[in-house]
Amino acid sequence: MVRDLFMFAGLNERTQIVWFKIIYSKEPGSLSSIIDFLEKENAFIMFGHLDNITQKTGEYSVFIELDKNSDPEDFARKVEELDVVSEVEYGVSKYRMIYSADFPLNVVGVRGVAARALTIVDIIKTLNQNVPHAEGLLTMSGLKGGIHSAKYFKSILNLDDSNFADVLAELYRGVGWGILEIECDPKTYQGKIIVKDSFIADVYGGADQPVCAFMSGYFAGYLTEYFGKNISVREVSCKATGKDVCEHIISPAPSGGTGQEYQLRGETR
Amino acid sequence: MIRLPNAVLGNDELLVTMGRKGEILGFFYPRRDHAQHVEESVACIHTGERLLWTNDNDWHCIQNYVEDTNIVSTKLYHDSGIRISILDLVHPDVPVLIRRFKVQSQREISGKFFYYSNFNVGETSKKNSGFCDTDTHLLVQYWQNYYIGIYSLPEFTEWQIGKAMDTIWWTNSKYDMEDGKLQRNKEDIGNINNAAGWDLELEAGGANEFVILMGAASSRHLLYKRIYELSKLPLEYIFEKTREHWVMWLSRKQVLRMPGIEGYDNLRQELFSAYNRALLVLYLLNDHEHGSFVAAPEFDSNFEKCGGYGFCWNRDTSEVVLALKRSGYPEYCDKFFKWCIRTQLPDGSWFQRYWLNGDIAPSWGNFDYSTQIDETGSTLYAMDVYYRVLEGLKKAEFLEEVWVSVLRAAEYLMKRTKSGIHESCMDLWETYYGIFTYTNASIYAGLMGASHLAEENGEIGMARRWKKRAEFIKQATIDRFWLQEGYFAKGVINGKLDKTADASILGTYVPFGMLSPKNPIERDMIQFMIENIQKKLSVPINIHYGIKRYENDSYINGNPWVVTTLWLAKAMFTFALDLPHENAISSPIQETHHEKEDRYDEDVKRFTSEGIKCLKWALAGATSTGLLPEQVDQSTGKPAWVIPLGWSEALMLDNILLLDKICRRKAGNKKEG
Numbered sequence: 001m002v003r004d005l006f007m008f009a010g011l012n013e014r015t016q017i018v019w020f021k022i023i024y025s026k027e028p029g030s031l032s033s034i035i036d037f038l039e040k041e042n043a044f045i046m047f048g049h050l051d052n053i054t055q056k057t058g059e060y061s062v063f064i065e066l067d068k069n070s071d072p073e074d075f076a077r078k079v080e081e082l083d084v085v086s087e088v089e090y091g092v093s094k095y096r097m098i099y100s101a102d103f104p105l106n107v108v109g110v111r112g113v114a115a116r117a118l119t120i121v122d123i124i125k126t127l128n129q130n131v132p133h134a135e136g137l138l139t140m141s142g143l144k145g146g147i148h149s150a151k152y153f154k155s156i157l158n159l160d161d162s163n164f165a166d167v168l169a170e171l172y173r174g175v176g177w178g179i180l181e182i183e184c185d186p187k188t189y190q191g192k193i194i195v196k197d198s199f200i201a202d203v204y205g206g207a208d209q210p211v212c213a214f215m216s217g218y219f220a221g222y223l224t225e226y227f228g229k230n231i232s233v234r235e236v237s238c239k240a241t242g243k244d245v246c247e248h249i250i251s252p253a254p255s256g257g258t259g260q261e262y263q264l265r266g267e268t269r
Numbered sequence: 270m271i272r273l274p275n276a277v278l279g280n281d282e283l284l285v286t287m288g289r290k291g292e293i294l295g296f297f298y299p300r301r302d303h304a305q306h307v308e309e310s311v312a313c314i315h316t317g318e319r320l321l322w323t324n325d326n327d328w329h330c331i332q333n334y335v336e337d338t339n340i341v342s343t344k345l346y347h348d349s350g351i352r353i354s355i356l357d358l359v360h361p362d363v364p365v366l367i368r369r370f371k372v373q374s375q376r377e378i379s380g381k382f383f384y385y386s387n388f389n390v391g392e393t394s395k396k397n398s399g400f401c402d403t404d405t406h407l408l409v410q411y412w413q414n415y416y417i418g419i420y421s422l423p424e425f426t427e428w429q430i431g432k433a434m435d436t437i438w439w440t441n442s443k444y445d446m447e448d449g450k451l452q453r454n455k456e457d458i459g460n461i462n463n464a465a466g467w468d469l470e471l472e473a474g475g476a477n478e479f480v481i482l483m484g485a486a487s488s489r490h491l492l493y494k495r496i497y498e499l500s501k502l503p504l505e506y507i508f509e510k511t512r513e514h515w516v517m518w519l520s521r522k523q524v525l526r527m528p529g530i531e532g533y534d535n536l537r538q539e540l541f542s543a544y545n546r547a548l549l550v551l552y553l554l555n556d557h558e559h560g561s562f563v564a565a566p567e568f569d570s571n572f573e574k575c576g577g578y579g580f581c582w583n584r585d586t587s588e589v590v591l592a593l594k595r596s597g598y599p600e601y602c603d604k605f606f607k608w609c610i611r612t613q614l615p616d617g618s619w620f621q622r623y624w625l626n627g628d629i630a631p632s633w634g635n636f637d638y639s640t641q642i643d644e645t646g647s648t649l650y651a652m653d654v655y656y657r658v659l660e661g662l663k664k665a666e667f668l669e670e671v672w673v674s675v676l677r678a679a680e681y682l683m684k685r686t687k688s689g690i691h692e693s694c695m696d697l698w699e700t701y702y703g704i705f706t707y708t709n710a711s712i713y714a715g716l717m718g719a720s721h722l723a724e725e726n727g728e729i730g731m732a733r734r735w736k737k738r739a740e741f742i743k744q745a746t747i748d749r750f751w752l753q754e755g756y757f758a759k760g761v762i763n764g765k766l767d768k769t770a771d772a773s774i775l776g777t778y779v780p781f782g783m784l785s786p787k788n789p790i791e792r793d794m795i796q797f798m799i800e801n802i803q804k805k806l807s808v809p810i811n812i813h814y815g816i817k818r819y820e821n822d823s824y825i826n827g828n829p830w831v832v833t834t835l836w837l838a839k840a841m842f843t844f845a846l847d848l849p850h851e852n853a854i855s856s857p858i859q860e861t862h863h864e865k866e867d868r869y870d871e872d873v874k875r876f877t878s879e880g881i882k883c884l885k886w887a888l889a890g891a892t893s894t895g896l897l898p899e900q901v902d903q904s905t906g907k908p909a910w911v912i913p914l915g916w917s918e919a920l921m922l923d924n925i926l927l928l929d930k931i932c933r934r935k936a937g938n939k940k941e942g
């Protein structure tokens with residue numbers, strides 16, 4: 001899942017965070033020789049990521065904490081002088097907040113961004129406070145994201161009844177949206193999704209009504225695309241309203257007239 | 270969401286604005302300013318595999334008008350080999366838009382043709398109702414006494430009425446088309462949308478045709494009746510009737526000749542087309558019941574990036590009706606001035622802007638300090654210009670009709686110009702508070718016009734008093750605002766003289782005639798002013814340069830404006846015509862008669878040629894359909910912001926008529942010689 005690297009680092013006035021993208025030839029022991037060199041130079045490896053570009057070459061992206069007085073350019077040149085290394089790029093995370101060796105970030109096959117949960121929740125709040133049909137609008141927005149994700153996973157792995165729920169849960173955890181417990185019967189399309197630590201409900205503050213319509217829409221889009229059948233997902237319980245967790249109910253979308261639509265909302269008609 | 274049109278069409282009751290790919294952006298019924306019933310209305314094709322929206326980026330498009338009509342032709346090409354030809358027209362007598370889609374494909378398609386609409390009937394997404402009448406095959410959406418309906422030939426075979434923005438997303442018609450079939454929900458309420466569907470079975474190289482009628486009415490019964498009656502008529506007959514309507518309307522125009530302009534490549538034909546297009550556009554901006562005009566079809570009703578344009582400004586409309594009068598359509602003056610009599614405020618002034626029915630519009634000019642006095646000056650000036658061309662009984666009747674209004678307006682201007690320049694108010698660009706050259710010039714012209722009308726009405730005392738004040742204003746404006754650099758200052762802002770070069774100072778010459786080329790000193794002033802505006806406000810883009818409004822203009826990136834560029838052209842053409850023949854621009858050298866003749870010819874040629882460059886620049890900045898925008902993007906050279914702007918179109922008419930006059934005069938001289 002992780003196609004890009006990014007990190008947060010605390011303040012340390014004596015060091016600097018530098019990333020290196022090292023292209024090396026994949027011969028036996030070549031990666032060890034790079035790591036040995038870094039150790040010898042007292043470069044503290046914070047995070048590393050390996051990627052196989054071709055059968056013969058590999059890419060090693062590594063975040064290193066260097067002494068503040070070290071010259072990253074000089075360091076990069078020394079790495080490049082290693083026999084196994086063909087190319088080195090580097091960059092400095094000046095404020096040590098967040099950095100990526102690859103730009104732009106890539107999430108589920110397309111460009112992604114990292115943002116504070118509150119940044120997104122502020123948008124949701126502004127919509128809720130100012131726009132008619134905000135809940136519907138957020139549902140529709142989430143729906144598109146969910147459809148895209150399911151399409152993407154179908155294209156890169158064998159998505160089936162045994163793993164569709166796990167993949168969705170792993171995605172949510174990976175991007176920091178929440179911890180999911182999914183129960184969904186692929187035969188009846190019935191079930192529920194418990195979201196622990198939903199990033200929306202967590203930072204939204206108190207609310208009278210559930211606030212995770214965007215997530216309901218996302219789940220609906222994912223499941224609809226996977227099952228090939230319209231799936232309704234509605235949030236019946238939300239952490240923002242004082243509950244421990246958020247709960248979303250899964251059911252097949254009714255077809256036909258408005259009567260069923262209203263029943264879905266719990267109204268009697 | 271702001272979306273600018275590329276074409277407009279309609280009839281007396283209906284105004285439709287359309288994007289480059291044939292998507293409907295605005296559907297105004299029964300007035301040009303209210304109500305706008307459409308949020309989205311566009312065709313889609315389901316290829317059997319995926320849904321293609323005809324307004325997305327994958328389509329290449331060509332859009333133009335059927336010559337000399339308000340009938341629009343749009344051609345769309347998709348990389349997959351699908352081609353769609355759309356013909357759009359509005360029946361001249363009935364508020365129904367008729368859309369013929371011809372779908373062709375290079376490869377076999379077994380899919381669907383969908384027509385999707387998100388109506389906000391009554392200009393609201395709230396409390397709408399929608400239904401599909403499967404007996405008559407009509408999709409209808411209504412709110413109060415506004416009914417919008419869709420009918421088709423052949424009749425649609427599937428449909429959906431769904432929630433446009435709701436948590437029950439699967440009823441949404443937009444989404445419903447994705448799987449290639451519609452759910453056939455028959456009715457719903459609230460914020461709703463709809464879709465109609467037909468089978469699309471195409472062999473490679475084959476074609477299918479779908480005709481969609483989109484009508485408006487004040488009741489369900491009337492809607493049904495209108496659509497039913499129209500559906501019985503062959504499309505070819507309606508097309509011919511519509512074409513004939515526009516051709517007949519254009520046949521009343523002042524005929525152009527433009528002798529001797531052949532040297533400018535295709536310019537003659539381009540100007541003839543632009544002339545017709547301007548007339549056809551202005552027809553669509555006019556409220557035929559009330560006589561008012563929208564400045565442009567509204568495109569920013571939420572005032573997201575500006576204050577909106579779908580209202581009537583007296584300043585713009587005075588220019589528009591006078592241009593139409595000069596072009597052979599005097600009745601627009603008559604109706605507009607009747608509207609002015611009705612809308613004049615109790616203090617004798619006119620408000621910043623109005624709804625077309627005469628109600629005051631949303632405004633930031635509610636006080637004496639924030640009103641725009643030039644609008645009162647412009648209106649009075651225009652009334653007098655119109656009066657001067659009337660003859661006989663009509664002349665007397667008009668004066669009788671407007672006299673009280675003239676009296677009240679002139680006294681308002683007197684009240685606000687006691688010191689010889691006007692009291693602080695807002696400028697014509699609606700940006701600054703202060704005292705402005707342009708506004709003073711408009712008041713001068715208003716009072717001179719009122720003085721003439723008073724004289725004609727036998728009120729000699731009033732005539733003398735108003736004329737005296739007008740002359741006082743002229744002198745005070747020249748004394749206080751004329752700069753040694755050779756142009757008028759913009760005005761006084763925050764108590765200080767603002768020397769910013771502003772194209773609106775051209776108003777001292779055209780249209781308001783405060784400076785006269787008959788006076789040698791004033792003639793020099795006009796010439797200096799023209800040169801300085803060229804020098805200080807030119808923005809090179811496209812084939813020549815455009816003129817921006819003023820130095821450091823920041824509104825919508827400070828682009829050059831079509832209005833100011835055509836205003837400069839108008840000043841140049843007028844100057845070329847006004848130059849005294851026997852006395853070409855003053856030369857310190859003693860000249861013979863022949864030398865003077867040569868100089869005169871040279872001057873006329875120079876101003877004419879510069880004016881033509883401005884005209885060509887404006888034409889280069891028009892849409893593919895020939896609509897003139899307010900601005901031209903200074904980096905891309907493409908039409909920018911308001912489309913079409915009535916003021917731009919009116920100035921185009923004026924310029925073409927002036928150039929025609931220059932050409933005729935020149936041809937006449939040659940003949941005489």
